[in-house]
Amino acid sequence: MAKNLGDCVPILEMLTRATRVATEQQLDAFAALYAAFQGPCAGAVTRLLTSGHLTCHDMTIRLPRIDAPLFCWHIDNAAPDCATLAADLTRRLTDTPWRQTRLFWATRKAISLVGGVSGLNRQPLQVQHDLCTTEVYLRFLERGLEQTEDFWVGEDILRREFPHLFKRKRPDAAILQKPDRPIRIIEIGGVYSADDLRHIHRSYARERIPYELW
Numbered sequence: 001m002a003k004n005l006g007d008c009v010p011i012l013e014m015l016t017r018a019t020r021v022a023t024e025q026q027l028d029a030f031a032a033l034y035a036a037f038q039g040p041c042a043g044a045v046t047r048l049l050t051s052g053h054l055t056c057h058d059m060t061i062r063l064p065r066i067d068a069p070l071f072c073w074h075i076d077n078a079a080p081d082c083a084t085l086a087a088d089l090t091r092r093l094t095d096t097p098w099r100q101t102r103l104f105w106a107t108r109k110a111i112s113l114v115g116g117v118s119g120l121n122r123q124p125l126q127v128q129h130d131l132c133t134t135e136v137y138l139r140f141l142e143r144g145l146e147q148t149e150d151f152w153v154g155e156d157i158l159r160r161e162f163p164h165l166f167k168r169k170r171p172d173a174a175i176l177q178k179p180d181r182p183i184r185i186i187e188i189g190g191v192y193s194a195d196d197l198r199h200i201h202r203s204y205a206r207e208r209i210p211y212e213l214w
Contacts, residue, residue: 005051005113007036008044012053012114015106018154018173019134020119021127022104023063029138033146045104053110055120059103061128062096066135069212070189073205082197085213089189103127117156125190132188133172136214140175150175150183169203171211185211 014030015022022030024045031041048054070088071080105120119130133154140152154173158165165174165182173186185204192200197213204211 005047005053008048008053009114010034010036011041011044011048012106012110013116014134014137015054015104016110016114016116016118017157018137018152020105020117020122020130020154020156022134023101023131024104026131026134026138027104030141033141048110051109053107053113054104055107056102056104058100059124059127060098060100061103061124061131062093062098063101063128063131063135064092064096066132066214067139069214071213072210073201073212074210075208079201079205080197080213082194082201085189085197086192086194090191092189093191103131117160119156129172129188129190132214133186136186136188137173145175150177152176152186166207168206169200171204182207182209185209187211187213189213 011027011030027045028040031037031044037044045054049056071085073080106116106118107120108118110116111118122130137152137154145152152173153162153176155170158170158174162176162180165180171185172188174182175184175186177183185207187200187204200213
């Protein structure tokens with residue numbers, strides 16, 4: 001373990017296994033859930049930047065407020081009203097102002113330390129989507145996910161370590177029950193058409209796994 005980085009490992013694991021990128025505010029929210037940080041994680045972030053395990057850039061983005069799923073589907077439930085959901089998703093994004101924001105990614109050096117996948121080199125619109133995924137991950141942590149036997153797996157890890165789980169469409173994230181049984185699918189909404197949402201619903205409904213659209 002790199003010297004003086006032991007308490008920083010949760011940040012690197014989040015950014016390489018659960019999500020791809022985070023804002024300063026998201027890192028603080030994450031750190032608040034771990035006693036090791038004892039408050040804001042600015043010191044840990046500074047150490048990781050200095051050691052080359054994190055990198056940061058300022059970017060103008062729109063990050064909607066996401067508190068709860070827009071739609072939850074359970075096995076044998078009816079399909080969603082996709083036209084209404086599409087309108088809600090578009091409104092959520094267009095009503096969100098653009099803001100200059102500092103963003104943090106794990107580097108290849110972090111991968112050599114904790115494994116996982118780096119989220120660097122994503123396009124701006126992909127970064128906005130990834131930040132929404134981070135926001136949803138934080139909501140699950142607030143619900144107490146870490147106190148259960150279930151665990152969150154991000155899209156990159158699903159692709160690399162669990163390619164057998166989703167044959168039709170790979171979700172943005174999934175909640176797995178050990179060792180690798182998916183019990184919930186997580187989809188992050190963008191500017192999707194009603195047809196896009198119908199395709200998403202058909203794909204996941206065939207898997208017969210509950211899903212949440214955030």
